[in-house]
Amino acid sequence: MNLAWRDIRHNLFRFLLTCFGLGLLLGVVLSMVGIYNGLVVDALTIARAPAVDLWVVEPGSRGPFAEASRIPGDTRASIARLHGVRDAGSITYQTVEATHQDQKLRLYVVGYEPDRPGAPRSLLAGRGLGHARFELVADTRTGLALGERLALGRDTFLVVGLVENHVNTGGDPAVYISLRDAQKLQFDLAPAAARREIARGGTGQAGATVNAVIATLEPNANPDLLAAEARRWKHVAALTQAEQELILTRSVVDRARRQIGLFMAILLTVSAVVVALIIYTMTMEKLKQIATLKLIGASDRTIVGLIVQQALALGGIGWASGLGLVLLVKDYFPRRVVLEPENALMLAGIIGLVCLLASGLGVRAALRVDPATALGS
Amino acid sequence: MAEPLVVIDGVAKHYGEGAARVDALQDVSLSVAAGEVVALLGPSGSGKTTLLNIIGCILEPSAGKVTLDGETVWDGHWLRSDLRRLRLDKIGFVFQAHNLLPFLNATDNVALVLELAGRPPAEARARAHELLDYLEIGNRKTAMPAHLSGGEAQRVAIARALANGPRIVVADEPTAALDSQRAGIVMDLMRKLAREQDACIIAVTHDEKILDRFDHRFSLRDGRLIDEQGASR
Numbered sequence: 001m002n003l004a005w006r007d008i009r010h011n012l013f014r015f016l017l018t019c020f021g022l023g024l025l026l027g028v029v030l031s032m033v034g035i036y037n038g039l040v041v042d043a044l045t046i047a048r049a050p051a052v053d054l055w056v057v058e059p060g061s062r063g064p065f066a067e068a069s070r071i072p073g074d075t076r077a078s079i080a081r082l083h084g085v086r087d088a089g090s091i092t093y094q095t096v097e098a099t100h101q102d103q104k105l106r107l108y109v110v111g112y113e114p115d116r117p118g119a120p121r122s123l124l125a126g127r128g129l130g131h132a133r134f135e136l137v138a139d140t141r142t143g144l145a146l147g148e149r150l151a152l153g154r155d156t157f158l159v160v161g162l163v164e165n166h167v168n169t170g171g172d173p174a175v176y177i178s179l180r181d182a183q184k185l186q187f188d189l190a191p192a193a194a195r196r197e198i199a200r201g202g203t204g205q206a207g208a209t210v211n212a213v214i215a216t217l218e219p220n221a222n223p224d225l226l227a228a229e230a231r232r233w234k235h236v237a238a239l240t241q242a243e244q245e246l247i248l249t250r251s252v253v254d255r256a257r258r259q260i261g262l263f264m265a266i267l268l269t270v271s272a273v274v275v276a277l278i279i280y281t282m283t284m285e286k287l288k289q290i291a292t293l294k295l296i297g298a299s300d301r302t303i304v305g306l307i308v309q310q311a312l313a314l315g316g317i318g319w320a321s322g323l324g325l326v327l328l329v330k331d332y333f334p335r336r337v338v339l340e341p342e343n344a345l346m347l348a349g350i351i352g353l354v355c356l357l358a359s360g361l362g363v364r365a366a367l368r369v370d371p372a373t374a375l376g377s
Numbered sequence: 378m379a380e381p382l383v384v385i386d387g388v389a390k391h392y393g394e395g396a397a398r399v400d401a402l403q404d405v406s407l408s409v410a411a412g413e414v415v416a417l418l419g420p421s422g423s424g425k426t427t428l429l430n431i432i433g434c435i436l437e438p439s440a441g442k443v444t445l446d447g448e449t450v451w452d453g454h455w456l457r458s459d460l461r462r463l464r465l466d467k468i469g470f471v472f473q474a475h476n477l478l479p480f481l482n483a484t485d486n487v488a489l490v491l492e493l494a495g496r497p498p499a500e501a502r503a504r505a506h507e508l509l510d511y512l513e514i515g516n517r518k519t520a521m522p523a524h525l526s527g528g529e530a531q532r533v534a535i536a537r538a539l540a541n542g543p544r545i546v547v548a549d550e551p552t553a554a555l556d557s558q559r560a561g562i563v564m565d566l567m568r569k570l571a572r573e574q575d576a577c578i579i580a581v582t583h584d585e586k587i588l589d590r591f592d593h594r595f596s597l598r599d600g601r602l603i604d605e606q607g608a609s610r
Contacts, residue, residue, distance in 0.1 A: 001485060001492055003478075010480030010521075292476045295435065296490050296537070297465025372435045374476055 003293075003302065004309035007286070018278055019314055023321030025271050030326045030347060032264040034337035039256055041338050043169045043248045046110070047241075050091070050118045052214040053223045054079075055239040056230055062247050063239055064093045064211040065169065071236055073183075073208035076116075082229060084221030089116030090210035092182045095172060098152055105142060107175050108168040109152070111182020117214050120176060126161035129178055137161035139173035152177070153185040169253050171335045179210070268350065275318075275351070276358035279311045283362030290366045291374035304363050311359035315351040380447070382544050382577045383409040383432055388441030390427050390600075401427040403600040405441070409593075411544065414568050414578045416588060418605070419597035425581040426549060428597065432579060433468055433547045434460045446544045465494050469538030469576075471548035471567070475530040477522040483509060483533045484518045490540045508536040512566055528559035532566065539570050546571060548580035557586040564590040 008015045047065060056079050058069040073090055080088040092111040097104055112118025114129045120137060126146045129135050136157040138144040148159045157177060166174040177185070213236075217223060223240040230238035239247070249257070283290075290303055323344055330337040385407040392399045401424045409415050417425045430436035431443060434450060434457075443451040446467050450457050457463050464470075477486045484505045491501035509515050512532040522530055531551060538546055551567070552560035564587045571578045580591070588594060594605035 001481075001489060001498060003480075003489075006485070007480040288476070289478055292472075292478065294461065295433070295464065295470055297461045297493050299461060299493070302493065370435070372430050374470075374472065 002309070003306045004313065007306065008310060008313060015314075016317070019317035020321055022271070022274065022278065022314060022318030023325060025267070025274060026318050026322030026347065026351065027325040028322075029264060029267045029271060030322055030339060030344065031330070031333075031337060032260055032267060033343045033347065034326060034330060034339040035333070035335065036257060036260040036264060037338035037340065037343065038333075038336035039169075039253050039260065040249055042165070042167050042171065042336055043253045044245055045166055046093075046108070046168055046174060047244050047248055049110075049120045049163075049166060049174075050089075050112070050214050051121050051216070052117050053217040053221075053241050054085070054215040054226055054230070055241070055244050056213040056215070056236050057211075057239065059235060059237045061237060062251070063244055064091075065244070066247050066251060069211050070209045071211075071213065073210050075210070075236060076213045078233075079213050079215050079230065082215075082226060084218050084226050086216045086218050086221075087117055088213055088215040089113045089118045090179055090212075091118045091214050092179060092186060092211045093168075094182065094186050095168070095170075096152060096185065098150055100143060100150060106172045107142065107152075108170075108172045109182060109185065110174055110176045111179045111185075111210075112176065113179045117216050118176075118179075120163045120166060122163070124162045124164045126159070128161055129176065130160070133178065134158065134181060135160045135177070137163060137176040139166040139175065140164050141167065141173035142175065144175075150175075153188065155181070155184070157181070165336060167336070169248070183208075183210075271351070272354040272358065275311070275315060275354050276361055278314065279307070279355070279358045279362045280365065282310060283307055283365055287365070287369050288374060291369045291371050294369065294371035295374045300367060303366050307362045307366055308356065308359045311355040311362070312352065315355035316348075319348050319351050380411055381408045381444075382411050382446050383407065383579065384442075384444040385428070385432065386442040386444070388428075388431060388438045388443065390424070390431065390436070390439050400600045402431075402438070402597075405597075405600075405602045407595065407602060409545075409577045409579055411575045411577055412572050414571060414590065414592045415580070416591040416594045417579065417581045417597060418583070418588075418594055423597040424600045425597050428602075429547050429549055429579065429581055432545070433470060434463055465490065465541060467543050467545055469541070469543040469546040471531075471534050471538045471546065471551045471580075473550040473553045475522070475527075475534040475554075477525075477530055477533055477537070479522050482519050482521050483514065483525065483529075486522070486533055487536045487540050490537055494541050504540065505536070508540060509533070511570075512536050527554045528563065531555060531559075531563050535563065535567055535570070539574060539576070542574050542576075544574075544576045546576055546578045548578060548582075550581055550583065552582065552584050552587055560584055560587050561590070 055063055057063045058071050061067050061069040063069055076088050076090045089112055094109050096107050096109050098107055119128050134155050134157045136159055138159050140162055144159045146159055149156050227238035227240050230236055293303055385405055388402055388405045390402040419425050431438050438451055484502055487505035487508055488501040491504055492498060509518055514529050514532050517529055552563055567578055596603045596605055
């Protein structure tokens with residue numbers, strides 16, 4: 001007869017309530033793991049979106065995701081001529097605020113040349129940018145729908161396509177527009193300022209700089225060698241895709257990542273202490289029953305089994321309810337919560353280990369109980 | 378005369394040392410035969426429970442020799458390493474407050490000791506049902522301890538104590554929580570079962586209403602055992 005199960009069944013509601021409480025705590029741990037993953041994935045999505053091998057940026061900078069980077073617009077042509085480069089395109093990144101349905105909308109605007117690298121790889125709906133002006137492809141988190149119009153700067157853009165989960169490191173959803181429109185949005189002066197600029201002898205038109213030039217390479221080309229070759233030009237710096245991703249994960253989101261990581265470690269420690277406390281309390285409540293069991297001849301194995309099985313059941317049910325809870329609410333988080341199966345399994349392993357260690361306290365108390373205490377009234 | 382099942386020879390038990398030393402038992406000798414039902418009387422703190430714990434192999438004596446069912450189990454040290462197995466096989470315990478496991482029903486409380494002794498679950502449950510029927514609480518087989526009356530719970534506890542057919546039953550105030558009528562019924566049942574299983578019963582009691590149910594009465598005073606019939610043991 002399984003004593004652990006019988007005892008659980010006897011106080012089923014209380015046990016399930018305890019499991020649910022633990023589940024809430026483990027749900028928070030899993031959420032933190034998901035937010036942590038989401039932060040990294042979000043950071044990489046924009047950088048991975050154009051599917052390129054080489055990033056050419058302003059010398060002395062670490063690219064447009066880490067800091068300001070501006071290079072001449074004609075750099076693209078020079079890069080495209082390098083041996084091993086299949087295609088190259090200019091790209092710009094800027095954050096703008098727009099108004100949509102009477103709400104302020106922060107957008108991460110990506111400008112690229114429609115026939116060149118820079119377009120998002122997969123669309124959720126609609127089509128990519130064509131040659132027409134003032135079209136945009138928006139992330140679903142903007143709340144924009146196909147066919148809708150959005151005013152950016154002094155122009156109105158038509159939503160022609162939708163992408164999913166394209167946000168910058170700050171969580172702002174991305175919109176893709178043509179390079180020409182992006183440069184106009186970034187550099188065009190207000191009419192009064194433009195008139196003043198023309199009066200001073202300027203053009204009052206959009207500048208010809210871009211934030212980076214991105215390039216796809218031939219299958220047999222070595223990105224490191226090409227990056228080194230571009231760096232020799234002095235007026236640009238170059239990063240491979242791997243270096244760009246490393247900068248994003250190790251530098252740009254590193255502080256937030258470490259903060260969440262530390263918080264997660266604290267939560268796990270708290271969970272371990274809570275599990276230990278619950279199991280210890282559950283055991284202490286049963287000391288007289290354990291003394292009776294010893295007195296009637298139950299082996300240590302039977303008594304240890306009772307405590308350890310209950311501890312594992314507590315951890316298992318707590319973990320499952322925590323996981324269920326996170327899966328239920330994860331889409332309501334303002335930022336992405338990415339929970340991989342291996343994360344959930346890893347936490348299950350940790351919780352299992354914590355339960356085993358925590359039940360050690362209870363087991364120690366149980367094994368020290370004098371069977372004679374059962375004889376007292 | 379029937380063979381002695383419990384032989385306590387010159388047993389002493391003291392707690393603490395020096396000025397703080399308390400002699401709970403001093404040179405106690407006792408022999409209880411199969412089928413015999415013995416009462417241990419005495420005021421609080423006289424050493425009754427200490428003697429019961431020594432007979433139940435849950436307390437080490439300080440001196441003397443303890444022989445249970447023909448096997449010397451203590452002679453300056455425990456001679457058996459598996460005292461729990463010894464208790465499981467040879468000793469049944471009945472407590473003042475029945476001490477049934479609250480998460481098991483009446484049948485499972487009884488069947489548990491049988492399963493611990495290695496009996497298959499189905500066989501253990503059948504034997505438990507048999508015992509509960511015998512003790513006239515067959516209609517309460519599936520009741521949880523919280524739903525049993527004091528008398529019913531104590532009968533389940535007796536069934537549990539006797540389930541493995543122990544030769545020795547130690548009982549610590551088994552009728553303390555019962556009214557006189559139920560106390561008499563419980564004692565009669567214990568006597569009947571003990572006789573049928575050829576076991577002996579040693580019970581600590583303060584209950585004068587059931588004293589006539591015992592074959593022999595001993596008193597403990599200041600750690601010494603006195604035969605109520607007159608002789609100091």
